[in-house]
Amino acid sequence: MLKDITFGQYFESKSFVHKLDPRTKLLLLLIIIILIFISKNWLSLLLVALLIFSSMIFSKIPIKMYLKNLKAVLPILIFTMIINLFYAGSTTATPKWSQNLFWNLTITDISLSRAVFMASRILLLIIVSAELTYTTTPNDLTDAIENLLSPLRFIGLKNAVHTLAMMMTIALRFIPTLIEETQKIMNAQKARGADLENGKLIERIKALIPILIPLLISSVRRAYELAEAMECRCYNGGEGRIRMKQLKYNFDDFFTFLIVFIVGATIIAINIIL
Amino acid sequence: MSILEVKNLTHTYDGNTPFMHDAVKNVSFSISKGEVIGIIGHTGSGKSTLVQHLNGLLKATEGEILLDGVNIWENKKNIRAIRSRVGLVFQYPEYQLFEDTVYRDIAFGPKNMGLSDDEIANRIYEVCDLVGIKRDYLDKSPFDLSGGEKRRVAIAGVMAMQPEIIIFDEPVAGLDPQGRANVIKMINDYSKRYNATVLIISHNMEDMALIADKLLVMNKGELAIFDTTENVFRQHERLIRMGLNVPIVTQVMLSLKQKGIDVPDNIFTVDQAVDYLLSLKQGGNRNA
Structure with missing residues (x-):
């Protein structure tokens, strides 16, 4: 029924990921999403996956919660896989193995690998986005968005x-x-x-x-x-308002940024070399 | 013969989760036709949960509810018929108004019962006379009325279904003294006119003393006391321990008694107190 809808689905805990500054989590989510998309080969995707899985362990959220989330996107996942399975793509490499099903729908080892690759990308995307909402309260998130967008005041959008x-x-x-x-x-x-x-x-x-x-x-x-x-209570917009809970970066945030940057640099390097 | 019987009713919220708790625990009681029952209890004692079982809005985790000896869930498809026999007026019922005229809003319930247009019209005029809604109000929008009038229209909407049992969840909450008196009178008139059984949830002990034959006291989800209003209010110490109280005039009498003045402990309304004090005056000063 209606009360089963839990928006945001925040899970109370005192884990490392929970305690990170919401701005850190929001920015890193963006960076990791970009990393997922610039990963062109299995090795770099594996690195992103390792990063995401280790953050999952540090979040202390039961794996069951992530799996529940995946159930909802299963149809999209299957659809993507099927489309990619039969899509020849623009690759010039000759397939080592191919199987014609009927008409001109052909599965090759390249398309099979691409289908699994695409599905893994979607899986990682969903897991990492879910982790943000599981570990950050909606209020913290809006605070982070307001703070990150605050440079817009220089163009008169304060x-x-x-x-x-x-x-x-x-x-x-x-x-x-x-x-x-x-x-x-x-x-x-x-x-x-x-x-x-x-x-x-x-x-x-x-x-x-x-x-x-x-x-x-x-x-x-x-x-x-x-x-x-x-x-x-004399509310008249944002002018001159201060916060009771100030957002503050600390060592954990810098440490996490550092790790993500190292992984990101490695992935870019792999992309250039391979 | 009891019209309504509740047997070992238990309701568990959020079963199988860390938030699991019993809102109502093993409650049993039976009510005879035409009785007016007051339900009192501290906030969160399970009063509202209890009454939502009586017309099948909630389904008991354990136990059953017998209406005229028949389990209300015996035939699942019949639950809407049960709801027209057991009316329930929620807290702040004016928030459920939605039609463009008062007439059509009152007609919503009877229409859902599948009555003919003539019968619906008859019932609406009947209920308007009963609760004091003027005929020229029927074509107005319910949203143009005052708070007290909206409340009256919303209650009329349930009364027009002419339920044998009618339940009110805090019917006078947020009304001015005049509005409260009106609503109490409406409830009284309805129960007399149709020999209906009435259950009222209220925090107002004065109203309870005026209207209720019996009181059902809920405490932490359990049925603490179910007895006549007089017998319940006599147990003022126990009520206070449960975060409840007795009518103010009874409190006055109790403090007079503590001061050593011999007054009876069964005075629950101002009228009773006036009568008693006048009789003292006429009979000479016994104690003062």
Whole structure:
């Protein structure tokens, strides 16, 4: 049901990865994604994979959680593999082995290797992105985004960055509230005999109206109330605001950056040499 | 013959996760037709969870609920019929209004029961007379009404289904004294008119003393006391230990008693107190 939706899926722990500065994690996620895409051969992909797997161990998140995440993208994974399996590509190398299935769909050792390579790339992408949300609270993430985008103030976008970050924080904060509210309204209408489970598609869509209208009205009401409460506390945008929890890089962050840079440099070197 | 019987009801939230906890633990009681039952208990004592089982919004982890001797889950497809026999008015019911006129909003429940348009119209006029909604309000938008009026319309929406048992979850929360009195009167009138059984969750002991025949006291998910209102309020020490209290006028009487003045301990409403004090005056000063 609705309460099974857990957005962001943060998992409380005091691991090394949890304690890293959210900006470090966000930047390194970007760098690792780039590394995954510039890896042209198995050796460099293996290096990225090693980096990601060791960070998984340091995150102390049960492997089961990552696997659960993969289940959702299995269809995309299989689709990518099948497409790549039959795609000859632009390579000039002659395949050592090939098998014609029917018509002109041919599998070669090159296409087979490419299909597995592509699937591994997607797997690594998903695992490393999941690790960020598992180890970082949504609020920390928005703080990091605001902080990283703050140079935009030099081109006159200071308020835009703060407003965007505030909007994200508020949106994340109200997801559980709205889920709870939806559940409540659904129950209230069910108590009045609303039938939400049965009926044809059109009937089911119609049955949503008694839920969506009260939900919309209460969201608007909440927005007004929140705006008033913020104004009562003299909120007037980002100008001159300071944080209670300042973001600070420390030794762990530099150490992690260093390792990722070394791996990155190695991969670029491998790409040039091979 | 009891109309509603709850047998060993247990409800576990978030089963098989670290957040697992029992919201309701092994609760059993039975209610006779026409009784008005007050449900009191500290916040988080399982009151709301308990009442959501009675019309099948929640399914018990263990135990069963018998309506007229029949398990409400005996025929799963019948659960909507059960919900029209056991009405439930949620907390802040005005937040569930959604139609463009008061008439159509009240008609939502009866329509879901599959009644004819004539029957629906009859029921709406009947319930409007009962709860004091003027006829010219029926064509207004429910969103143009005041808070107290919205509450009245929302309650009328459940009453129009004419359930044999009607449950209110904190029906007077957030209303002014006039609105509270109106809602209490509506509930009283409904139960008299249809000989309906009423269950009310409330934190307001004064209202409970006025309206409830019996009180069901929940404490930490368990049924602590189920007895007549008088017998429950006599156990004021036990109630206070559970984070509850007795009506203010009873507190006054209790402190008078502590000061050595001999007053009875079964005074729960202001009217009773006035009557008693007047009788003292007429009968001469016994203690003062």
